[in-house]
Amino acid sequence: MPLTVQPIPILEDNYAWFLRDAATGTTAVADAAEVEPVAAILAREGGRLDWLLITHHHGDHIAGIPELTRRFGAKVAGAAADAHRLPPLDLALAPGDRFRLGESEASILDTPGHTRGHIAWHFPDGPAVLCGDTLFAAGCGRLLEGTAAEMFASLRALGALPGETRVCCGHEYTLANLRFARHVEPDNPALAEYAERAEAQRARGEPTVPTTIALEHAINPFLRARDAAEFAARRAAKDGFR
Numbered sequence: 001m002p003l004t005v006q007p008i009p010i011l012e013d014n015y016a017w018f019l020r021d022a023a024t025g026t027t028a029v030a031d032a033a034e035v036e037p038v039a040a041i042l043a044r045e046g047g048r049l050d051w052l053l054i055t056h057h058h059g060d061h062i063a064g065i066p067e068l069t070r071r072f073g074a075k076v077a078g079a080a081a082d083a084h085r086l087p088p089l090d091l092a093l094a095p096g097d098r099f100r101l102g103e104s105e106a107s108i109l110d111t112p113g114h115t116r117g118h119i120a121w122h123f124p125d126g127p128a129v130l131c132g133d134t135l136f137a138a139g140c141g142r143l144l145e146g147t148a149a150e151m152f153a154s155l156r157a158l159g160a161l162p163g164e165t166r167v168c169c170g171h172e173y174t175l176a177n178l179r180f181a182r183h184v185e186p187d188n189p190a191l192a193e194y195a196e197r198a199e200a201q202r203a204r205g206e207p208t209v210p211t212t213i214a215l216e217h218a219i220n221p222f223l224r225a226r227d228a229a230e231f232a233a234r235r236a237a238k239d240g241f242r
């Protein structure tokens with residue numbers, strides 16, 4: 001596997017992601033909202049940080065970046081469309097652009113819905129996708145700046161990635177998402193099986209992520225919505241679900 005990815009639990013329930021291109025040792029951290037947990041991983045992994053990658057502008061995805069750039073000299077890459085509300089970018093990317101991490105290449109996907117300028121980073125060699133607050137394990141992000149139709153299209157784009165692609169998302173919301181997913185599809189056996197696995201992982205204090213695109217197709221009520229209208233109804237129902 002030419003690209004390794006590992007989740008870094010930060011803040012209350014966020015994940016930053018540590019990436020390393022095996023061929024060159026080039027490293028990146030995505031959505032680095034906190035300094036110390038990231039610095040601790042870097043110390044264990046050789047102390048090198050080349051890039052800080054951003055999926056979207058929310059504070060719980062970017063707050064650690066200024067201090068990490070000072071400490072490690074890393075460069076910052078994010079969406080050109082959101083440059084006005086991101087830390088200063090060394091590399092401003094547009095959907096369709098390519099990004100090189102050593103010999104691993106990512107394509108930048110346009111994934112609006114949670115926020116307008118949200119992007120996802122797809123590394124086919126991982127295979128992995130950094131999808132921020134768009135697609136979660138068994139769930140999806142709230143519609144804070146975008147429409148249901150935009151988010152549905154974003155999820156469709158992520159759902160079109162190869163099934164083995166690891167879903168590297170921005171939060172550990174899995175158990176709450178599963179409660180809603182089982183309410184929507186009480187008779188989905190894949191969902192029941194996955195819920196058991198996720199509950200055991202959380203009981204051991206382990207992350208439930210990354211999942212995979214194939215698993216999300218089997219369990220995720222938002223990715224499984226047949227059309228934008230069904231997606232919109234499910235998203236609205238989830239917002240009021242307790």
Ligand SMILES: [Zn+2]
Nearest residue numbers: 056058114133
């Ligand atoms: Zn967010």
